[in-house]
Amino acid sequence: EPEVTQTPSHQVTQMGQEVILRCVPISNHLYFYWYRQILGQKVEFLVSFYNNEISEKSEIFDDQFSVERPDGSNFTLKIRSTKLEDSAMYFCASSESRSWGRYFGPGTRLTVT
Amino acid sequence: QQPVQSPQAVILREGEDAVINCSSSKALYSVHWYRQKHGEAPVFLMILLKGGEQKGHDKISASFNEKKQQSSLYLTASQLSYSGTYFCGTDHGGGFKTIFGAGTRLFVKA
Numbered sequence: 001e002p003e004v005t006q007t008p009s010h011q012v013t014q015m016g017q018e019v020i021l022r023c024v025p026i027s028n029h030l031y032f033y034w035y036r037q038i039l040g041q042k043v044e045f046l047v048s049f050y051n052n053e054i055s056e057k058s059e060i061f062d063d064q065f066s067v068e069r070p071d072g073s074n075f076t077l078k079i080r081s082t083k084l085e086d087s088a089m090y091f092c093a094s095s096e097s098r099s100w101g102r103y104f105g106p107g108t109r110l111t112v113t
Numbered sequence: 114q115q116p117v118q119s120p121q122a123v124i125l126r127e128g129e130d131a132v133i134n135c136s137s138s139k140a141l142y143s144v145h146w147y148r149q150k151h152g153e154a155p156v157f158l159m160i161l162l163k164g165g166e167q168k169g170h171d172k173i174s175a176s177f178n179e180k181k182q183q184s185s186l187y188l189t190a191s192q193l194s195y196s197g198t199y200f201c202g203t204d205h206g207g208g209f210k211t212i213f214g215a216g217t218r219l220f221v222k223a
Binding site for chain 2: 044050091098099100101102103106107
């Protein structure tokens with residue numbers, strides 16, 4: 001069964017550093033998303049991406065965040081200057097349409113020290 | 114805008130039934146349901162769309178009351194594998210942005 005993959009599984013970085021989280025969505029899916037989950041809390045929507053552009057973003061997704069689909073398979077989330085409060089599990093997800101569920105990847109645990 | 118889930122936690126014995134509720138203060142375009150086990154990613158269970166269409170797994174059922182802006186997830190004859198945290202996610206238009214509730218922790222014991 002096709003699945004969403006994410007790399008790395010765990011990233012440790014120092015405050016102020018840039019990080020890039022990578023995702024490979026399910027191949028026939030057209031809609032891509034990033035979510036984050038602080039330990040023990042709910043899943044928070046960051047951004048959705050369709051047709052090579054951002055379709056929706058949350059208040060969390062400020063100028064420090066950006067997304068890109070550099071080729072036909074990868075989908076990346078960049079945080080330009082990480083803060084301690086960016087420490088969380090970041091999930092990539094994809095869906096075949098807007099009216100369908102999100103298929104989540106296994107996540108990247110980001111630790112900012 | 115965050116949907117409100119109830120109850121916050123449920124403890125069941127194997128074979129018992131449970132209902133998890135999700136309500137929103139805003140009109141809904143769709144409601145999603147997910148299950149997350151500890152240390153894992155959320156897994157999609159079901160989506161309910163405005164107008165009555167329902168897509169998802171055969172063994173799980175749910176309802177969507179558009180007027181009341183509520184959805185309920187029905188877990189029948191629970192199994193140990195049902196244990197986890199259940200999240201509802203609501204979308205208020207467009208289908209791009211899903212806002213998740215705080216979750217309902219379900220524990221099924223033998």
